[in-house]
Amino acid sequence: MKRTEIKYLLERTDFGEIVNVKGWVRTKRASKNVAFIALNDGSTIKNVQIVVEVNDVFEKILERIHTGAALSVDGVLAESLGSGQKVEIQAKEITVLGEADPNEYPLQPKKHSLEFLREKAHLRFRTNTFSAIARIRHAMIFAIHQFFNERNFYNIHTPIITGSDAEGAGEMFQVTTLNLENVPKTEDGKVDYKKDFFGKPANLTVSGQLEGELAALALSKIYTFGPTFRAENSNTTRHLAEFWMIEPEMAFYDLDDNMDLAEEMLKYVIRYALDHCMDDLQFLSKRQQEEEKNKKQNERSMELIEKLNFILAEPFVRLSYTEAIRILMNSKPNKKKRFQYVIEAWGADLQSEHERYLVEKHFKRPVILTDYPADIKAFYMKQNEDGKTVRAMDVLFPQIGEIIGGSQREEDYNKLYDRIKALNIPESSMWWYLETRKFGSVPHSGFGLGFERLILFLTGMSNIRDVIPFPRTPQNLEF
Ligand code: 4AD
Numbered sequence: 001m002k003r004t005e006i007k008y009l010l011e012r013t014d015f016g017e018i019v020n021v022k023g024w025v026r027t028k029r030a031s032k033n034v035a036f037i038a039l040n041d042g043s044t045i046k047n048v049q050i051v052v053e054v055n056d057v058f059e060k061i062l063e064r065i066h067t068g069a070a071l072s073v074d075g076v077l078a079e080s081l082g083s084g085q086k087v088e089i090q091a092k093e094i095t096v097l098g099e100a101d102p103n104e105y106p107l108q109p110k111k112h113s114l115e116f117l118r119e120k121a122h123l124r125f126r127t128n129t130f131s132a133i134a135r136i137r138h139a140m141i142f143a144i145h146q147f148f149n150e151r152n153f154y155n156i157h158t159p160i161i162t163g164s165d166a167e168g169a170g171e172m173f174q175v176t177t178l179n180l181e182n183v184p185k186t187e188d189g190k191v192d193y194k195k196d197f198f199g200k201p202a203n204l205t206v207s208g209q210l211e212g213e214l215a216a217l218a219l220s221k222i223y224t225f226g227p228t229f230r231a232e233n234s235n236t237t238r239h240l241a242e243f244w245m246i247e248p249e250m251a252f253y254d255l256d257d258n259m260d261l262a263e264e265m266l267k268y269v270i271r272y273a274l275d276h277c278m279d280d281l282q283f284l285s286k287r288q289q290e291e292e293k294n295k296k297q298n299e300r301s302m303e304l305i306e307k308l309n310f311i312l313a314e315p316f317v318r319l320s321y322t323e324a325i326r327i328l329m330n331s332k333p334n335k336k337k338r339f340q341y342v343i344e345a346w347g348a349d350l351q352s353e354h355e356r357y358l359v360e361k362h363f364k365r366p367v368i369l370t371d372y373p374a375d376i377k378a379f380y381m382k383q384n385e386d387g388k389t390v391r392a393m394d395v396l397f398p399q400i401g402e403i404i405g406g407s408q409r410e411e412d413y414n415k416l417y418d419r420i421k422a423l424n425i426p427e428s429s430m431w432w433y434l435e436t437r438k439f440g441s442v443p444h445s446g447f448g449l450g451f452e453r454l455i456l457f458l459t460g461m462s463n464i465r466d467v468i469p470f471p472r473t474p475q476n477l478e479f
């Protein structure tokens, strides 16, 4: 018999029909005459209730059914009074597809800590929390492609293995086929990269931007959506060594156009989540409220769905780095040295505590900061007339801090060349990038959205390790 996914089954009203469902047991409750099985197949956060009459046939089968087991159930679709759903299935035939020994299966029906579930990442999709996050991730991937497709952007695949450091931060994973036990050396004792796979040093990319720019300077509007890798040894709740980034790049856009696009995109995908993921959001909202019960009233986050609607309602605040520094230096936590990093002067790099102060305490809505000091930003950003700042923009969100980083790009060949030289970036790794400023150079802009930071915000989760199925962080490479 053809299987009906639970998501669709729960919408059916043709009671009396024989149906088939397949899925995994969440719970089993049995009394003398009747047993109830909650079955979930991942198509929705909701379970369907299977009602099983305890007779000679089913008694044997029920003994083999425990939380985690996989079943195929044929039965009568019936109107339900008690299960919390409108429909249930009265079992006629049950096949145990895969048993789960209750003495071994780790996800027994009780509350598990997120730390415990991280160690069980191979099974944690089977919990409500992680299946909800997986469905929301999917919806957001889809919404992002739809957003750009509707606006005539082309999706470009940029390389994952590169010979250049796009962000210039030197936080790259090296890729090599050299035998590390016996590295070939040149006469002067250096590693002989001529013998390596590519004939030169290679790394995993930190960003698709530079190649994205090449495409934008012909196709006008492009975006990338790919994995990026950073070997920064920061064990925070917002950093991964492998994460996904969305990087649009637009010819003829200045920084204002860039900010407009970033704000429009974030609001579009949040609206999409509210329109398409309500069951999962409601579950995550309840989860977050449970989690925060022990917090003080003023430390609790805004209710999740209210928070998402709130972001949609207001325009983001836009102000310069210089103004932000002024606000921060005059702020209570800075004066009372309550920030971990007290801001001493203009030029300081902003930490997430400062970003969150601006967003959560000062403005109480998302903030876009612009025109940062050149010294704390990447080489490719357009230099301002003042000789000190660049046309950078960071979008700052509550709970997250920086969710987007971007800029208008330096389109002037000489200025870009001088900056590359000043920062000792090898010209041999950048000649092709520089050439776009020689031939038909135009003003252009772009930004990068950290996909997992977006999912953190949307799900109300507090650790980035819980919003990607298999997190890669320092000293952690299990699954
Ligand atoms: O600010 P970043 O470093 O900007 C770039 O890579 C530019 N090339 C983007 C561009 O203009 N095309 O990174 C962009 C975003 C950050 O705002 C943050 O959301 C996310 O990527 N991000 C990380 N997310 C998870 N783990 C990390 N280690 C991250 N580093 C950056």
Ligand code: MG
Pocket: 402, 404, 405
């Ligand atoms: Mg950044």
